[in-house]
Amino acid sequence: xxxxxxxxxxxxxxxxxxxxxxxxxxxxxxxxxxxxxxxxxxxxxxxxxxxxxxxxxxxxxxxxxxxxxxxxxxxxxxxxxxxxxxxxxxxxxxxxxxxxxxxxxxxxxxxxxxxxxxxxxxxxxxxxxxxxxxxxxxxxxxxxxxxxxxxxxxxxxxxxxxxxxxxxxxxxxxxxxxxxxxxxxxxxxxxxxxxxxxxxxxxxxxxxxxxxxxxxx
Numbered sequence: 001x002x003x004x005x006x007x008x009x010x011x012x013x014x015x016x017x018x019x020x021x022x023x024x025x026x027x028x029x030x031x032x033x034x035x036x037x038x039x040x041x042x043x044x045x046x047x048x049x050x051x052x053x054x055x056x057x058x059x060x061x062x063x064x065x066x067x068x069x070x071x072x073x074x075x076x077x078x079x080x081x082x083x084x085x086x087x088x089x090x091x092x093x094x095x096x097x098x099x100x101x102x103x104x105x106x107x108x109x110x111x112x113x114x115x116x117x118x119x120x121x122x123x124x125x126x127x128x129x130x131x132x133x134x135x136x137x138x139x140x141x142x143x144x145x146x147x148x149x150x151x152x153x154x155x156x157x158x159x160x161x162x163x164x165x166x167x168x169x170x171x172x173x174x175x176x177x178x179x180x181x182x183x184x185x186x187x188x189x190x191x192x193x194x195x196x197x198x199x200x201x202x203x204x205x206x207x208x209x210x211x212x213x214x215x216x217x
Contacts, residue, residue: 037063039075040090040140043082048091048141048177052106057092057099057134065094067137070167070181074140077165077179081158084203085144088155091177092141095134103134133180141177150206152176157204164200 045058056062063071078088095103104111112132117125133139145151156169156176163182171178 034068034071036068036071036075037066039079040066040071040093043078044087044089046089046091048143050107051103053102055092055095055099055102057095057103058090062093062095062099063090065137066140067181070138070140073166073181074179077159077162077167078142080162080165080201081144081155084201085154085158087145089143090140091143092134093139094137095132097135100132100135138181140179142179143177154204154206157206158202161202161204 040063041060047054047056047058066074082088092103100112101114104114107114112130112134119125134141142155143152144155156172159165159168159179166182167179168182169176169179
């Protein structure tokens with residue numbers, strides 16, 4: 001069960017709005033910094049080490065450019081996960097086109113934003129370019145704990161078991177840290193139902209076993 005000290009944070013993040021991101025595009029924070037941005041900035045942030053160099057896509061400027069509703073969903077979800085299971089680290093948030101190109105340097109496999117040659121009809125080849133959801137402000141890369149297989153499995157399971165937070169990990173094993181807004185809202189955080197929903201936060205089974213010293217049998 002989620003601890004009561006989480007209630008004020010999640011209430012501010014989700015009252016009166018779906019705890020779900022569905023508005024694409026980066027947004028600069030204007031005026032007072034949003035509660036969601038403050039929550040995300042309070043989490044550990046560092047380079048993942050997967051590219052050739054540190055592109056610094058985890059800084060305050062990158063958090064501020066996230067879609068506001070996705071930032072609220074992500075902040076609520078990560079707050080709940082930390083409360084129940086422990087540490088998470090943000091390794092990338094919004095990216096400009098230049099930052100995306102930097103991230104693609106050294107990445108193994110396909111990388112959105114990296115031009116690639118594809119074969120079309122009649123054998124003709126052409127250059128195809130794609131845009132990352134990071135560039136739209138609706139993606140975060142997050143690492144659970146030390147980044148072990150078990151910890152990432154728990155992070156993904158936590159999102160599946162608690163769909164009311166409105167986030168998921170669509171790339172699964174191909175890109176384990178990559179989190180986006182869920183495509184189908186299954187619940188809405190509103191003031192009248194905030195308490196009951198929060199009490200239904202379900203921990204992942206694997207991490208609960210990992211964090212206990214009790215024998216399994």
